[in-house]
Amino acid sequence: MRRAVPAGLHFFARGVLIAALVVVQASARTSGELESGQAFDERQSLGPGDVKEGYESADYRTRSLSLLERRGVKMDLIRLAERPPLGLPPVPVPADNPLTRAKIELGRKLFFDRRLSINDTLSCAACHIPEQGFTNNELRTPVGVEGRAVLRNSPTLYNVAYQEHLFFDGRELSLENQVWQPITAHNEMAAPAIGYVMRKIRRMRDYDGMFEEAFDGRGPDILTIGQALASYQRTLLAADSPFDRWYFGGQPDAVGTSVKRGFALFSGKAQCIVCHRVEADHALFVDHQFHNTGLGYAESVSGSEPETTRVQLAPGVFTEISRATVDAVTQQRLPNDLGLYRVTESPGDRWKFRTQTLRNIALTAPYMHNGAFDTLREVIDFYDRGGVPNELLSPLIRPLGLTEEEKQDLEALLHALTGSNVPDLVADAFAAPIGDLSAEDPNWANENTLGY
Numbered sequence: 429m430r431r432a433v434p435a436g437l438h439f440f441a442r443g444v445l446i447a448a449l450v451v452v453q454a455s456a457r458t459s460g461e462l463e464s465g466q467a468f469d470e471r472q473s474l475g476p477g478d479v480k481e482g483y484e485s486a487d488y489r490t491r492s493l494s495l496l497e498r499r500g501v502k503m504d505l506i507r508l509a510e511r512p513p514l515g516l517p518p519v520p521v522p523a524d525n526p527l528t529r530a531k532i533e534l535g536r537k538l539f540f541d542r543r544l545s546i547n548d549t550l551s552c553a554a555c556h557i558p559e560q561g562f563t564n565n566e567l568r569t570p571v572g573v574e575g576r577a578v579l580r581n582s583p584t585l586y587n588v589a590y591q592e593h594l595f596f597d598g599r600e601l602s603l604e605n606q607v608w609q610p611i612t613a614h615n616e617m618a619a620p621a622i623g624y625v626m627r628k629i630r631r632m633r634d635y636d637g638m639f640e641e642a643f644d645g646r647g648p649d650i651l652t653i654g655q656a657l658a659s660y661q662r663t664l665l666a667a668d669s670p671f672d673r674w675y676f677g678g679q680p681d682a683v684g685t686s687v688k689r690g691f692a693l694f695s696g697k698a699q700c701i702v703c704h705r706v707e708a709d710h711a712l713f714v715d716h717q718f719h720n721t722g723l724g725y726a727e728s729v730s731g732s733e734p735e736t737t738r739v740q741l742a743p744g745v746f747t748e749i750s751r752a753t754v755d756a757v758t759q760q761r762l763p764n765d766l767g768l769y770r771v772t773e774s775p776g777d778r779w780k781f782r783t784q785t786l787r788n789i790a791l792t793a794p795y796m797h798n799g800a801f802d803t804l805r806e807v808i809d810f811y812d813r814g815g816v817p818n819e820l821l822s823p824l825i826r827p828l829g830l831t832e833e834e835k836q837d838l839e840a841l842l843h844a845l846t847g848s849n850v851p852d853l854v855a856d857a858f859a860a861p862i863g864d865l866s867a868e869d870p871n872w873a874n875e876n877t878l879g880y
């Protein structure tokens with residue numbers, strides 16, 4: 429791991445963040461009724477984060493305002509997939525896994541279910557966080573169970589349905605198969621085997637009948653778990669951005685002049701469009717190819733790392749933590765990231781990474797396969813410098829000579845790519861159960877109940 433921070437810091441950071449939110453919100457309203465209908469007053473003392481007092485009781489209710497205010501509103505996701513928002517092409521769906529409401533519902537439940545990890549703590553949504561663009565804004569590289577280091581940045585899952593290759597090195601080809609990597613990776617959800625996950629789900633009473641209904645009587649297994657999770661992820665379609673309304677929707681006022689100048693640069697002088705493609709009637713901002721921008725090279729050859737690493741505690745609040753502290757709690761050092769070479773073992777593919785989409789890019793910091801850049805401005809400066817020279821640098825990456833105003837225009841364009849339906853997808857995610865252990869389902873993950 430290069431820049432991940434230990435889990436303790438992660439949770440500390442979240443605690444500070446939630447405390448800050450509670451202070452801000454609680455000072456605005458000290459008593460009354462929450463929109464959820466629940467009464468509250470000062471004496472109820474809304475605490476930082478999820479106050480655990482009384483947690484063991486079956487009628488426990490959180491007193492964290494930030495959690496109470498997370499209101500979920502379920503969406504009809506299959507309709508979204510049948511008619512994707514403006515700017516997206518039809519969703520490719522494999523012939524052997526047609527989308528159905530039952531599969532999407534089941535996949536959504538699995539996606540947010542923390543019990544899929546070995547110690548019931550980490551769901552897919554722990555690293556692909558809905559309110560953070562289905563990625564993780566707080567960490568350059570996320571942490572798995574027990575704070576284990578992960579090599580790469582969490583990519584967004586918005587519009588992942590259209591990817592021809594999955595992962596930064598393209599090593600996986602279908603969403604159906606992809607899910608088993610995070611579930612069984614030792615440093616992610618750490619389930620010891622596929623059979624273990626199947627058995628665990630079969631014993632969860634709240635899944636009774638769901639697989640059978642979605643899959644013609646077939647229960648949870650290697651195929652159905654993958655097909656359900658893939659179905660949910662295919663519906664995470666976010667577009668109809670100001671750019672789409674202007675460029676595809678013919679609304680001249682949907683964006684300002686800076687965005688229009690930005691697009692002229694994007695498709696002209698700056699040549700971004702060669703890799704981040706825009707078609708006549710839709711745009712995915714990808715070319716389904718792999719390129720060497722020099723970033724991976726720079727990381728591989730920079731033998732000595734900085735003495736300290738920057739950690740974000742709350743939005744806009746940063747602190748420097750010594751590298752030694754981070755290393756002391758880091759389980760192992762991860763290998764250099766050679767990108768596509770890891771899949772092809774062809775020397776010319778060293779440090780090539782898959783082109784990332786630019787849709788919803790304002791929501792998905794930090795950027796690049798290793799989260800090297802915190803802001804879009806840093807990314808633009810990087811391209812303007814011509815990446816990092818190396819013997820395998822893509823010929824398409826070269827110094828651009830952008831002026832300050834041109835950089836601002838490009839940045840304005842990138843900010844105009846956020847889908848208008850993002851809040852609906854986030855609200856839908858908030859409506860999903862998260863696999864909390866409940867009184868009805870007492871400590872089901874216990875070895876005895878698992879039958880070992």
Ligand code: HEC
Pocket residue numbers: 539550551552553554555556570571572573578579580581582583584585588591593594595596597603606607610611615616617657661
């Ligand atoms: C510990 C954090 C973590 C967890 C938990 C996690 N992911 Fe990921 N996910 C990542 C990272 C990091 C990558 C990029 C890895 C790479 O490129 O090698 C990724 C990549 C992906 C991709 C590929 C996206 C793309 O654009 O190529 C998909 C799809 C995905 N994850 C879905 C899931 C699902 C489904 C789950 C739950 C079963 C899950 N993830 C759990 C961190 C996580």
Ligand code: HEC
Pocket residue numbers: 596694698699700701702703704718719720721723724781782783784785786789792794795796797798804807808811812822824825838
């Ligand atoms: C040679 C092809 C190519 C060109 C030209 C190119 N990009 Fe990229 N872009 C990529 C690749 C490949 C990645 C992923 C790199 C990585 O993860 O290390 C990427 C990543 C990005 C990201 C970060 C995406 C994320 O989710 O982390 C942004 C933002 C971006 N490019 C913007 C631009 C802009 C703006 C331009 C024009 C100035 C541009 N790109 C030109 C190939 C290209």
